[in-house]
Amino acid sequence: MKKLINAHDRVVADALRGVQAAHGDRLRVSFDPYMIVRADAPVSGKVGLISGGGSGHEPLHGGYVGRGMLDAACPGEVFTSPTPDQMLAATKAVDSGAGVVHIVKNYTGDVLNFEMAADLAGADGVQVETVLTNDDVAVEDSLYTAGRRGVGVTVLVEKIAGAAAEAGRSLQEVAEIGRRVNAQGRSMGMALTPCITPASGHPSFELGDDEVEIGIGIHGEPGRFKEKAGTAAQIAERLLTPIVEDLPFSSGDRVLAFVNGMGGTPLLELYIVYAEVARLAGEHGLRIERNLVGNYITSLEMQGCSITLLKLDDELLEYWDAPVDTPALRWGA
Amino acid sequence: MAIDAAGVHRWIELFAQAMAEHREELVRLDTAIGDGDHGTNMDRGMQRALEKVAAEPAADPGALLKTVAMTLISSVGGAAGPLYGTLFLQLGGGLTDHPAGDVTSYAAAWRRALDGVQSRGKAQAGDKTMVDAMIPAVEALEQAADTGAELDAALHAAADAAREGMLATVPLVARRGRASYLGERSAGHQDPGATSTHYLFESAAEALAG
Numbered sequence: 155m156k157k158l159i160n161a162h163d164r165v166v167a168d169a170l171r172g173v174q175a176a177h178g179d180r181l182r183v184s185f186d187p188y189m190i191v192r193a194d195a196p197v198s199g200k201v202g203l204i205s206g207g208g209s210g211h212e213p214l215h216g217g218y219v220g221r222g223m224l225d226a227a228c229p230g231e232v233f234t235s236p237t238p239d240q241m242l243a244a245t246k247a248v249d250s251g252a253g254v255v256h257i258v259k260n261y262t263g264d265v266l267n268f269e270m271a272a273d274l275a276g277a278d279g280v281q282v283e284t285v286l287t288n289d290d291v292a293v294e295d296s297l298y299t300a301g302r303r304g305v306g307v308t309v310l311v312e313k314i315a316g317a318a319a320e321a322g323r324s325l326q327e328v329a330e331i332g333r334r335v336n337a338q339g340r341s342m343g344m345a346l347t348p349c350i351t352p353a354s355g356h357p358s359f360e361l362g363d364d365e366v367e368i369g370i371g372i373h374g375e376p377g378r379f380k381e382k383a384g385t386a387a388q389i390a391e392r393l394l395t396p397i398v399e400d401l402p403f404s405s406g407d408r409v410l411a412f413v414n415g416m417g418g419t420p421l422l423e424l425y426i427v428y429a430e431v432a433r434l435a436g437e438h439g440l441r442i443e444r445n446l447v448g449n450y451i452t453s454l455e456m457q458g459c460s461i462t463l464l465k466l467d468d469e470l471l472e473y474w475d476a477p478v479d480t481p482a483l484r485w486g487a
Numbered sequence: 488m489a490i491d492a493a494g495v496h497r498w499i500e501l502f503a504q505a506m507a508e509h510r511e512e513l514v515r516l517d518t519a520i521g522d523g524d525h526g527t528n529m530d531r532g533m534q535r536a537l538e539k540v541a542a543e544p545a546a547d548p549g550a551l552l553k554t555v556a557m558t559l560i561s562s563v564g565g566a567a568g569p570l571y572g573t574l575f576l577q578l579g580g581g582l583t584d585h586p587a588g589d590v591t592s593y594a595a596a597w598r599r600a601l602d603g604v605q606s607r608g609k610a611q612a613g614d615k616t617m618v619d620a621m622i623p624a625v626e627a628l629e630q631a632a633d634t635g636a637e638l639d640a641a642l643h644a645a646a647d648a649a650r651e652g653m654l655a656t657v658p659l660v661a662r663r664g665r666a667s668y669l670g671e672r673s674a675g676h677q678d679p680g681a682t683s684t685h686y687l688f689e690s691a692a693e694a695l696a697g
Contacts, residue, residue: 187561208564233522234564262664266569266607270560292668299667354514354523373522375665376672 155355162352166209166229173216177481181219187240190216191226195248201319201328202226202248205257205312206241207264208233210351211372214309214451217482223316224257224480232351232454233373235263241271245280253281253325255332257311259304260288261373283325285332287311289341289462291400292369292378303371306414306462307339309450310474313483317473335470340400342393343460345370345377345416349453368392372416372453372460386423390430393461398438403463405439410474412445412462417452419459424448427459435463444474450482489588489638490695495548498694499540499555503533505686516679520666524565525679532563532571549583552576566664567680570608570617577603590641594628597645601625608663615661615673617680623648624688642692649688653681 159165166188173190174183182191196202205215206228215227225248230236245254254275258268265286272282287304315332323331345367348357351374358374361367366389369377384392403409413428415421428447435442443466451460464470477486506513506529513526536558545551552575560572581596582588601621610616627648631641656678661667666678 230564231524231528234524234528235566235568237561237564237568239561261566262608263565263568266566267564269607270569270572294670299661299670300663300665303668351523353527354518356518356523358518358523371665371668373665375522375668378670 155350157350157352159352162355165352166231169209170229181481184243187228187243188236189226189228189240189244189247190219191244191247192219192221195225196250197225198250199252199322200250201252201323201325202245202250202254203257203312203316203319203328204228204241204244204248204254205308206230206236206244206268207259208235208373210454211451213449213482215312218309218312218316218480220478220480221487222320222476222478222480223312223483232353235261235267238267238270238274241268242274242278245271245275245282246278249280253283255315255319255325255329256282256284257308257315257332258284258286259308260286260301261303262300281325283329285311285315285329285336287336289336289339290343290371291340291396292342292371294378305343305372306341306412306451306460307336307464309446310339310410310412310462310464311335313478314470314473317476317478320476321473331469331473335464338401338465338470339462340397341460341462342397343370343372343416343458344368344389344393345456345458346383347418347457349374349417349456351454366458370453370458372451374453374456386426387430390427390461391434394431394434394463397461397463401463401465403438403440403465406441408441408443408466408471409435410444410446410464410466411435411442412450412464413447414451414460414462415449416456416458416460417449418455418457421448424459427461431461443471490548490582490593491588492546492548492551494695495551496540498691499551500537501690501694502687503537505690506530506533506683509682509686513679513683516677516682519676520661520669520673521679522665525567525683528563528565528567529571529683532559532568535562547583547586548588549579549586552579552582555579566608567683570604570680573603573607574600590628590636590638591632593638593641594625594632597625597628610663613659614663615656615659615666615678615681616663617678617684619656619659619678620649620652620681620684620688623652639696642696646685646688646692649685653677653685656681
């Protein structure tokens with residue numbers, strides 16, 4: 155295994171040093187406990203937004219800290235949820251008195267740690283609302299599993315709820331808007347290759363040269379099944395059909411289409427997938443009002459992609475278009 | 488023989504040692520059906536807990552276990568942090584409330600730990616989680632208490648039951664945690680959480696039995 159690291163047990167700390175060196179003018183980086191906080195937090199009168207999760211999904215979440223999006227992010231070890239003390243420190247660092255929204259991807263570890271943190275913050279008098287993301291349609295049978303995973307929609311929730319908070323909306327309203335984005339969004343992903351965590355040094359699953367893994371999550375966990383690799387058009391259809399059927403999206407719906415790279419796939423290929431998504435969306439009668447193409451929620455060096463569709467309404471569209479100024483997402487600022 | 492601070496301290500040391508020795512095994516089991524971090528996280532967390540316990544020696548078993556709990560909660564992450572943190576917190580609370588140090592009070596503390604883990608993680612028997620090693624072990628302790636068994640025999644019975652519970656997770660289809668995303672593909676693999684829990688009961692038997 156070759157990686158651009160200094161030591162496998164210093165990966166997160168060393169990356170945070172880089173974030174501090176690159177963005178120290180606008181972000182405050184804490185090493186004990188690990189967190190990335192807007193330099194101007196807490197913003198007076200504004201609802202605070204924090205998220206967090208295992209490292210290895212960059213730019214999620216630290217890359218989305220800044221005006222119009224998150225107030226703080228708590229990175230855990232690679233693919234490991236952060237801990238309640240981090241989340242509590244971040245919650246207090248961003249609370250202006252207007253309350254704090256926790257954006258939590260639905261993974262057992264993240265949920266349990268954020269629950270403990272919300273209990274602790276509540277005991278300290280901070281109002282917390284939790285928005286759980288669980289948009290992954292690859293997880294069937296959610297009665298008998300830990301439930302659907304939070305994947306691509308998380309980026310959209312952070313952007314849209316972040317804009318609502320920046321616009322001065324209340325704690326309840328920001329949380330409601332975040333939950334609406336999650337409720338109206340669906341995703342599914344696939345992998346051409348597994349990823350290798352620095353600590354294990356081994357591929358997270360086995361995949362033949364001519365195989366793809368359909369329905370992967372973002373932690374190197376295997377998907378629902380393997381199949382022979384097909385064309386980009388076939389793969390786009392494989393992912394998009396269950397997404398469209400699940401919500402369901404119907405003809406005339408206005409959508410945001412998001413083609414996300416898992417970290418190791420070139421933009422060239424992501425645009426090939428996007429072309430197929432645009433074609434297929436058209437066949438379903440969907441009107442793509444906005445799009446996002448690139449590596450926004452990744453799984454280390456995994457090759458592959460995920461597709462997310464979000465059903466838009468005027469309010470969500472307005473907040474999507476609102477200015478954002480973060481290391482990884484920036485417009486109108 | 489009774490459960491005292493020196494014994495619990497030795498237990499913590501032996502469990503930390505077991506997590507270091509079996510780190511790769513736990514990583515391998517977790518890679519098969521999870522995300523491969525269980526061994527690394529438990530090893531890191533228990534090493535920190537050892538340092539903490541050495542720095543703040545406590546005179547009673549309950550306080551020692553609470554220190555372990557708080558350290559795991561703040562250093563492990565994943566699901567294992569809050570779940571093992573809750574386990575040690577409730578176990579410590581149980582031993583503090585019932586300080587007799589006999590089989591009955593030990594079994595009662597473990598029942599409280601099991602209830603805590605189940606209420607935090609919502610896992611039931613057969614969901615292919617650490618609870619599948621805990622339930623038979625706690626039942627073995629309760630049975631030992633009911634029949635008036637010696638502490639040594641109770642500790643060994645609990646360790647044996649945890650091992651059987653761990654082995655029985657192999658054919659199960661996971662319904663909680665990350666392994667549940669695999670559906671049927673999770674069958675045929677031993678659960679990493681049940682495995683680390685089995686080491687916890689094994690090290691208890693080694694440390695606390697005379």
